[in-house]
Amino acid sequence: MRIASTFKATKKVLITATAISCMSAAAQASSTDILFILDGSGSMWGQIDKVAKITTAKDTLSRLIDDVPEGARVGLMTYGTQSKESCTDFMTLNAVGSTRDDIKSSIAGITPLGKTPMALSLTLAITQLSKTEPTDRQKAVVLISDGIETCDADPCSNAALSQYLGVDMKVHVVGFDVDKEAKDQLQCIANAGSGQYFDAADTDGFQAAMAQVVQVAQAAEPAPEPVAVSEPEPEPAGPVITEFFREDFDGVELSDNWTVENANPDAFIVEDGNLLMLSTRGGGFESAEPQNLVTYAGDLPAGDWDVEITYTGEYSTNADRLTLGMRKDEANFLATSYYSSAPGTGCLKSELALAKMSSGTQDREGRLFRSNQRSCYATTPIGAENWATIQEDHSQKPIKLTFSKRGRSYSSTVEMLGFTDADGDPYVVSSDKYTSLRSPGTLAFTVDRPGRNASGEVLMMIDSVVINEVTGADQ
Incomplete structure (x- = not known):
């Protein structure tokens, strides 16, 4: 089956990195949609270097929002901020494309309280991001968490949804002061979403990890090495x-x-x-x-x-x-x-x-x-x-x-x-x-x-x- 596309055969084509990647890095970055999910569960009140993790996370993310190129579109979600016991406590604070000032204002207003419903949060984020127009823009979910799913769900399976919606999407994860069990789960989420995992044990590590993940979220796929392609067989007929x-x-x-x-x-x-x-x-x-x-x-x-x-x-x-x-x-x-x-x-x-x-x-x-x-x-x-x-x-x-x-x-x-x-x-x-x-x-x-x-x-x-x-x- 082919999706509304046309094909022209050539006798021999030399595909080079120059031909494939003709856009500058800035142009690539400008075609990116990034939806951040910031952990608002009660455990984010835990301290690292005598500072609450939520304070470090909010300050770091607010600064990085200004560093994202103007052409990139950004949104924000959180979970665990409204109820101590609810497993449906997750919400979109700012849709992708919101102003940077609005997003920073929302970040400042996040107050940790409850559980960690990562699986359902990922489903909402992936579904929303897949529908942002135009759908051919590069898309990335960036999950920032300090712990494991606490609502008896499998966030790895939910992250895999990102690979089945017909858009170019990855799920990246930053783990902040996590134990081995949580690290394994967060790595699994990133793997299932074809993204990368960044581990941070302290404040300096978290700031570095966040800077890295923002860059990775904007990065285009590397161009392939030059390769000679022989004339392909004609595409089979199909709808x-x-x-x-x-x-x-x-x-x-x-x-x-x-x-x-x-x-x-x-x-x-x-x-x-x-x-x-x-x-x-x-x-x-x-x-x-x-x-x-x-x-x-x-x-x-x-x-x-x-x-x-x-x-x-x-x-x-x-x-x-x-x-x-x-x-x-x-x-x-x-x-x-x-x-x-x-x-x-x-x-x-x-x-x-x-x-x-x-x-x-x-x-x-x-x-x-x-x-x-x-x-x-x-x-x-x-x-x-x-x-x-x-x-x-x-x-x-x-x-x-x-x-x-x-x-x-x-x-x-x-x-x-x-x-x-x-x-x-x-x-x-x-x-x-x-x-x-x-x-x-x-x-x-x-x-x-x-x-x-x-x-x-x-x-x-x-x-x-x-x-x-x-x-x-x-x-």
Whole structure:
């Protein structure tokens, strides 16, 4: 598969460092977005050289902010500053592109208090940074921490998300007065994010490490040694994918691109770049009046297309479902869904499903994605897992559910960004295909809780909806 690119073959090309790296170092630095995450946990009150670590960190970072080239864009996050016990205590203080004075003012206002939710902070930082325009700018997350994750999460896996979002991003880490356990974890974060780790045992070491990491965050990849490249083989034919529409939910309410049928305003809100949807009832597309059916009001590409919805969810009810597809009414639709269920015998699982309802007659097929045991009616390539780990991953690693049209055939895939199989490859599960001779309806999505014996609230945090036009695909 190739992404909207063209290629011209040459008989023989000599690639040199001069040809590849024609920009000056200043020009390279000016095309960088840097998002700092400054540790605001209670342990930052610990002293080094008779000065609180937070004081040293704030003073050093404030000075370095002025040294970052004017063309580079900078932002700031922190965690642990609002509550002693919360594991969701993290926030963006200044979006990338804020003024240096505003960022320094925010730095000055940070007061350490609570825990160290690094994993969720990294997920937010990486997701936000991946969406800063233009997306082809070099991007870097710089995490500054004096300790280990304290919220029973795996920040290494979350840092790996930076390598799966289609942008040039690295995660660098500065460890300030850390023990071996924390150092190992912080090094793991940097490695997973294709970045570098800098260790600082005292004030002088911290100041030096911070100066280094700021330089590294702006550095372009080194140019390769000259190498002769023979005429390449022609690229294999494949589909060309072009972004047709994108919704990042950046406002304070849904844009005019959407309408909400059977709206319950208490069960959805646009907030902090996400569409939050809540449900305590079943139904979905098969319901006569599905609650909060979010319907696309725009046009779709004339030919083939993919619709991608990216989100995280608590998946705490064992009946959490998000459905995406084309719907005319409860008796006529073609849709995919990703959901959790507890069918019995101790089995807990998540599945991808594709369903076609035509004049009230339904065809449906499901594919197992993750499960807690091998007795869940099927096996997965990754085998049985701890269900608590699976639930935690759903709340931290974005799920990408894709609904595709090729000719008159419809299919779907699901993957969890940053989650890989045993070979280190993205773990993706695909459905079969269903055919519809006529359009099965209007593009829509919704969230519900279909389990009969389920209790509790389904909460999904939808980050984006993207429609891609696809040309040159096999039917």
